[in-house]
Amino acid sequence: MSGAQTGWVDASTMSAPLSRTCDVVIVGSGAGGAVLAAGLAAQGLDVIVLEEGGRYQASDLTLQEGDAFPALYQDRGTRGTSDLGVTIMQGRAVGGTTMVNWTTCFRTPERILAHWAAEHGVEDLALAPHFDAVEARLNIHTWPAEMANANNRTLQRGCEALGWEVRPLRRNVKGCANSGYCGVGCPVDGKQAMGITYLQDAVEAGATVISRVRVDHVDVAGRSARGVVGRAMSAEASGPDGVDVRIDAKVVVSSAGAINGPALMLRSGLDGGGRVGRRTFLHPVVAIVGRYAERIAPFYGAPQAMGSHHPIDRGPDRIGYFLEAAPLQPMLASVAASQIGAPLAAFMQALPHLSGLLALTVDGLLPGDEGGTTRLGSDGRIVVDYAFGPAYEEAFRSAMQDLARIHLAAGAELAGSLHQTPVVMRRDADVRLLEDAAYGAHAHRIFSAHQMGGLCMGADPARHPVDLQHRMRGVDNLFVVDGSVLPTALGVNPSQTIYGLAHRARGFVADAV
Amino acid sequence: MTPSRRFFLGGTLAGAGLLALGGVGLSAQSSVMVAPDAPLRALTPRQFSVLVAVADRVCPGGGALPVAREVGVAGAIDRLLSTMHPGDAAELGQALDLIENAAIALVLDGRARPFTACDPAAQDAALRAWATSGITLRRKAFLALKGLIASAYHANPATYAGVGYPGPPPGLVAGGGIP
Ligand SMILES: Cc1cc2nc3c(=O)[nH]c(=O)nc-3n(C[C@H](O)[C@H](O)[C@H](O)COP(=O)(O)OP(=O)(O)OC[C@H]3O[C@@H](n4cnc5c(N)ncnc54)[C@H](O)[C@@H]3O)c2cc1C
Ligand code: SF4
Numbered sequence: 001m002s003g004a005q006t007g008w009v010d011a012s013t014m015s016a017p018l019s020r021t022c023d024v025v026i027v028g029s030g031a032g033g034a035v036l037a038a039g040l041a042a043q044g045l046d047v048i049v050l051e052e053g054g055r056y057q058a059s060d061l062t063l064q065e066g067d068a069f070p071a072l073y074q075d076r077g078t079r080g081t082s083d084l085g086v087t088i089m090q091g092r093a094v095g096g097t098t099m100v101n102w103t104t105c106f107r108t109p110e111r112i113l114a115h116w117a118a119e120h121g122v123e124d125l126a127l128a129p130h131f132d133a134v135e136a137r138l139n140i141h142t143w144p145a146e147m148a149n150a151n152n153r154t155l156q157r158g159c160e161a162l163g164w165e166v167r168p169l170r171r172n173v174k175g176c177a178n179s180g181y182c183g184v185g186c187p188v189d190g191k192q193a194m195g196i197t198y199l200q201d202a203v204e205a206g207a208t209v210i211s212r213v214r215v216d217h218v219d220v221a222g223r224s225a226r227g228v229v230g231r232a233m234s235a236e237a238s239g240p241d242g243v244d245v246r247i248d249a250k251v252v253v254s255s256a257g258a259i260n261g262p263a264l265m266l267r268s269g270l271d272g273g274g275r276v277g278r279r280t281f282l283h284p285v286v287a288i289v290g291r292y293a294e295r296i297a298p299f300y301g302a303p304q305a306m307g308s309h310h311p312i313d314r315g316p317d318r319i320g321y322f323l324e325a326a327p328l329q330p331m332l333a334s335v336a337a338s339q340i341g342a343p344l345a346a347f348m349q350a351l352p353h354l355s356g357l358l359a360l361t362v363d364g365l366l367p368g369d370e371g372g373t374t375r376l377g378s379d380g381r382i383v384v385d386y387a388f389g390p391a392y393e394e395a396f397r398s399a400m401q402d403l404a405r406i407h408l409a410a411g412a413e414l415a416g417s418l419h420q421t422p423v424v425m426r427r428d429a430d431v432r433l434l435e436d437a438a439y440g441a442h443a444h445r446i447f448s449a450h451q452m453g454g455l456c457m458g459a460d461p462a463r464h465p466v467d468l469q470h471r472m473r474g475v476d477n478l479f480v481v482d483g484s485v486l487p488t489a490l491g492v493n494p495s496q497t498i499y500g501l502a503h504r505a506r507g508f509v510a511d512a513v
Numbered sequence: 514m515t516p517s518r519r520f521f522l523g524g525t526l527a528g529a530g531l532l533a534l535g536g537v538g539l540s541a542q543s544s545v546m547v548a549p550d551a552p553l554r555a556l557t558p559r560q561f562s563v564l565v566a567v568a569d570r571v572c573p574g575g576g577a578l579p580v581a582r583e584v585g586v587a588g589a590i591d592r593l594l595s596t597m598h599p600g601d602a603a604e605l606g607q608a609l610d611l612i613e614n615a616a617i618a619l620v621l622d623g624r625a626r627p628f629t630a631c632d633p634a635a636q637d638a639a640l641r642a643w644a645t646s647g648i649t650l651r652r653k654a655f656l657a658l659k660g661l662i663a664s665a666y667h668a669n670p671a672t673y674a675g676v677g678y679p680g681p682p683p684g685l686v687a688g689g690g691i692p
Contacts, residue, residue: 064668066664069664069668070596075598075601077664078601083649084660179685236596238595238596238597238598238599239599299678330672330676330678331664333667334663335660335663340572340644340659340663341573345572345573345574348578349675349677351676351677442649
């Protein structure tokens with residue numbers, strides 16, 4: 001092997017091509033890849049993790065959105081669906097999306113596990129011991145209600161006034177300063193992100209984490225993956241501009257996350273009979289903003305402290321959703337606003353008094369709801385298509401009405417939608433104004449912070465490109481360990497499900513070495 | 514941060530007929546050019562000038578807020594585009610060319626001047642026409658521009674005071690909490 005650096009390695013500083021061999025090469029250092037790497041390294045396996053993004057430590061962070069989004073998010077913070085109907089926020093750094101996520105943790109809901117068993121043959125995951133382990137390592141615990149910032153207390157107050165279920169959330173934090181900067185990287189290492197937990201464990205156990213390498217494809221011959229091929233990429237480059245990288249390995253794992261993971265398979269000539277990239281889920285998010293007489297300061301304080309699952313089960317033919325808060329620092333707030341000119345300025349000038357509440361719709365559960373599709377464009381760019389039908393229009397309308405009611409019940413002076421011409425509501429009776437508005441892509445702002453699926457796990461080779469042991473069907477030593485295996489969206493924030501699945505997958509991957 | 518991507522995938526507006534029309538006659542009326550502060554990395558000088566004009570309408574300032582050109586919004590977007598896939602910059606550039614194009618504007622919206630030569634009210638009307646157009650790719654182009662401009666502007670610390678954001682607490686980077 002050449003360039004035999006170990007530990008934390010930055011490929012953008014290399015001057016000679018990198019060629020190495022190892023037991024297991026893992027593409028992607030996020031929630032899935034990090035937990036897996038630590039587990040395999042602890043068993044004495046020779047593990048290399050390749051990550052396209054850079055390694056940022058607390059002391060590197062400026063906490064400015066204008067620095068963080070281009071550096072730490074996919075596509076420099078500009079990822080979206082092909083019609084730009086959905087703004088897709090997804091991380092790109094050592095630690096993956098955990099570098100920028102908001103730390104809310106849930107175990108996979110029983111009703112989702114039951115749905116997976118019934119509809120996708122995903123049975124006997126037995127995740128409980130794995131959840132116990134990751135909860136201990138990541139210090140996942142309930143964030144005390146009294147620590148909730150004003151932006152989360154509006155959600156709490158409104159739900160309580162309406163008699164709706166609402167509760168404090170669990171977070172993977174230790175020594176959190178309640179700052180509110182989770183989305184631009186934690187400045188005090190309070191967030192137990194992968195870079196300071198599982199990846200650190202992996203490195204201490206002998207693994208090598210090589211940042212700033214974009215893997216182009218898996219080298220597949222017949223039923224066997226020989227390794228991966230990519231190139232180094234410097235911080236400001238528009239594409240790979242550094243040395244060639246080739247890692248040969250006994251086992252190859254894609255932990256590149258939803259969207260990028262399916263794209264990696266497609267670039268490797270693996271389309272799973274047309275199933276790769278299908279069933280891409282986004283937990284499509286709509287929001288309502290409330291303006292309050294008192295100061296909310298939605299830019300400070302842990303981003304998410306309260307949540308409600310009151311509207312999660314709306315009957316068999318309706319799309320459910322769950323409710324959380326959105327931190328509003330100025331850049332993100334300005335992107336959420338749909339107006340321009342003086343109305344945009346007025347919206348932004350009210351920022352200290354605004355509270356942002358979200359409804360996350362749960363895709364992939366209704367019969368025939370296949371979510372979106374990830375594919376490769378002719379110039380190699382990754383394309384995500386997502387069309388919203390009538391079931392979504394109904395769910396978006398209902399969700400916005402619920403959020404408006406919550407704001408008004410919490411004492412907001414007014415609640416406003418993110419329609420191009422916002423629907424403004426000052427009293428409960430005004431909520432019906434939302435009946436007449438349009439819904440779907442381009443009618444109002446839609447976001448995604450939770451990308452799932454695209455390489456769905458399941459029992460049916462005709463429908464599921466990945467089997468129950470995370471193996472890519474058709475290639476004996478190629479595994480997928482990240483959010484892309486989820487056969488539906490979750491109805492809860494996904495990170496802990498992915499940590500748990502990766503913890504469970506350690507044995508399957510190790511057995512294949 | 515909002516997407517600047519792929520306005521023209523599957524689009525039909527950039528069809529040969531309209532582009533050919535744009536090459537003659539009305540489009541001869543000249544653009545109002547703005548010189549960039551630094552050498553351009555991704556956009557052409559004309560595209561940059563259109564972006565400056567659009568940005569001034571998206572973020573016109575007022576109160577304690579500066580106008581977009583005072584805080585270098587177009588230059589920041591040009592730099593960002595240079596770190597993205599070349600196709601992204603090309604598509605955003607195309608969108609700016611189309612917005613400027615008076616012949617296309619005349620056919621679609623009844624506007625007979627290049628965007629940069631219009632007065633603010635006419636520019637606002639032009640942007641509204643793009644935002645609410647029946648043609649998907651015009652709405653996409655509007656969304657891309659609005660997102661990039663609003664985020665470049667509101668990510669600039671020079672605009673924080675104007676929206677009442679005190680910024681990242683200085684003590685935090687050193688490990689202290691929010692005061
Ligand atoms: C703003 C925001 C807030 C969030 N908040 C929460 C929250 O509070 N709670 C929660 O549970 N979830 C949250 N999430 C989502 C959650 O963090 C992700 O779902 C989770 O991290 C996904 O894990 P993963 O392993 O699938 O992928 P990721 O964690 O995204 O890791 C994938 C990594 O692979 C790298 N990669 C991709 N392709 C390549 C390639 N070709 N070569 C090399 N490297 C590659 C990527 O750069 C990335 O770093 C949030 C997400 C965002 C964006
Ligand atoms: S709220 Fe602040 S201190 Fe706490 S985890 Fe998030 S970034 Fe870190």
